[in-house]
Amino acid sequence: MLNKLKTVIAISALMISSAASADILLVPDAIFDGVSNKLITGKAVLVKDGKIARIADPSAFASSTAEVINLNGHTLMPGLIDLHSHVLLHPYDEVSWNDQVLKETYAERAIRASNHLKHSLHAGYTTLRDLGSEGAGYLDVGVRDTLNKGVIEGPRLLVAGKAIVATGSYGPKGFGEHVSVPLGAEEGDGNDLIRITRDQIGNGADFIKVYADYRWGPNGEAMPTFSIEEIKTIVETARSSGRYTVAHASTPEAMRRAILGGVETIEHGSQGTPEIFKLMKDNNVAWCSTLAAGEAISAYQGWKKGEMADPQRITDQKAAFKAALDAGVTMCAGSDVGVFDHGDNAWELELMVEYGMAPIDVLMSATSINAKLLHMESKIGAIKEGMLAEIIAVRGDPIKDISTLRSPSFVLQGSTMIKKP
Numbered sequence: 001m002l003n004k005l006k007t008v009i010a011i012s013a014l015m016i017s018s019a020a021s022a023d024i025l026l027v028p029d030a031i032f033d034g035v036s037n038k039l040i041t042g043k044a045v046l047v048k049d050g051k052i053a054r055i056a057d058p059s060a061f062a063s064s065t066a067e068v069i070n071l072n073g074h075t076l077m078p079g080l081i082d083l084h085s086h087v088l089l090h091p092y093d094e095v096s097w098n099d100q101v102l103k104e105t106y107a108e109r110a111i112r113a114s115n116h117l118k119h120s121l122h123a124g125y126t127t128l129r130d131l132g133s134e135g136a137g138y139l140d141v142g143v144r145d146t147l148n149k150g151v152i153e154g155p156r157l158l159v160a161g162k163a164i165v166a167t168g169s170y171g172p173k174g175f176g177e178h179v180s181v182p183l184g185a186e187e188g189d190g191n192d193l194i195r196i197t198r199d200q201i202g203n204g205a206d207f208i209k210v211y212a213d214y215r216w217g218p219n220g221e222a223m224p225t226f227s228i229e230e231i232k233t234i235v236e237t238a239r240s241s242g243r244y245t246v247a248h249a250s251t252p253e254a255m256r257r258a259i260l261g262g263v264e265t266i267e268h269g270s271q272g273t274p275e276i277f278k279l280m281k282d283n284n285v286a287w288c289s290t291l292a293a294g295e296a297i298s299a300y301q302g303w304k305k306g307e308m309a310d311p312q313r314i315t316d317q318k319a320a321f322k323a324a325l326d327a328g329v330t331m332c333a334g335s336d337v338g339v340f341d342h343g344d345n346a347w348e349l350e351l352m353v354e355y356g357m358a359p360i361d362v363l364m365s366a367t368s369i370n371a372k373l374l375h376m377e378s379k380i381g382a383i384k385e386g387m388l389a390e391i392i393a394v395r396g397d398p399i400k401d402i403s404t405l406r407s408p409s410f411v412l413q414g415s416t417m418i419k420k421p
């Protein structure tokens with residue numbers, strides 16, 4: 001009986017391994033490996049059991065039984081990573097942020113997220129760091145876990161959960177004091193931030209997001225919220241659990257407090273000054289500039305790019321981007337997608353080039369640099385032997401034309417070919 005059982009187990013294991021992953025041999029014109037500053041030619045990539053098993057001259061695989069994917073005219077590269085997404089939001093010109101938070105059911109938001117994730121993966125994005133559920137509690141945790149069970153199709157998702165805001169600072173706003181409305185994030189202050197951070201961790205947050213400023217100034221302008229001490233409290237509480245903290249901050253003072261408070265990335269930062277970017281550089285804090293969101297919101301407010309002068313927001317973000325480049329700040333690629341259409345994430349990469357960054361550096365930001373900022377550089381973000389096979393191919397040379405990233409013809413997620421040429 002025992003022997004019979006062992007045989008059955010052995011046979012099923014064999015069936016699983018042969019059914020789950022046939023080897024795949026990718027033969028492109030060129031490879032951007034995520035870390036080298038030029039394309040590599042004359043190499044093929046063998047994928048085995050969802051990992052990159054070998055990179056060698058195509059002739060080395062002459063006797064291989066792998067399925068050959070011919071990628072003539074294509075550049076192979078690591079799957080793209082966006083460090084600032086909101087899969088539970090959709091463009092504000094369709095439905096305002098307030099109405100999404102207040103009127104959409106959790107069911108609608110989750111179903112929309114499922115569609116958004118599919119679009120993102122087909123657009124070549126294999127990892128998203130999601131920066132807050134915006135009023136949907138821990139729905140992002142649930143979506144991530146459902147995704148990990150293989151129920152829906154989408155990129156790897158790392159989530160912030162509710163995110164933390166200072167009492168009184170965040171929206172939706174404009175209701176009578178007798179009316180209570182759900183907020184877009186969780187309020188907290190002082191020592192209670194320890195409990196709130198721990199609670200968010202316990203509910204499944206992969207990292208913590210704090211709003212270091214928000215539009216709560218006397219005239220609705222962005223002003224700092226938390227003190228340095230409060231930010232440190234959050235950062236240290238998160239850190240002792242093995243998690244890092246990121247900060248939303250647009251004003252120089254909030255950026256300064258976030259940097260000195262110990263966050264790892266700053267999101268937006270459109271009013272950042274040369275002094276602030278130097279402080280970021282000195283403290284090894286990276287910047288997710290979310291340029292695409294700035295352009296999208298300006299367009300929703302009536303700006304016609306190319307026909308009209310740049311509004312203040314765009315002038316600011318262009319100046320900040322130049323100052324950050326000059327200071328040598330680590331530039332992450334984070335778009336704030338959700339403010340604009342999911343699947344259009346590569347718009348951010350086009351704007352990074354347009355605002356003055358070398359295309360090769362933008363490619364590295366969207367792959368190996370973002371992977372490092374996720375503390376996942378040993379698994380993703382590069383085409384190297386032993387790494388996970390999260391690989392895309394784009395037509396032509398993305399260094400010469402960054403817009404090729406908008407429409408990859410091939411997307412591989414482990415052993416699953418999501419898109420074939």
Ligand SMILES: [Zn+2]
Nearest residue numbers: 084086131336
């Ligand atoms: Zn955001």
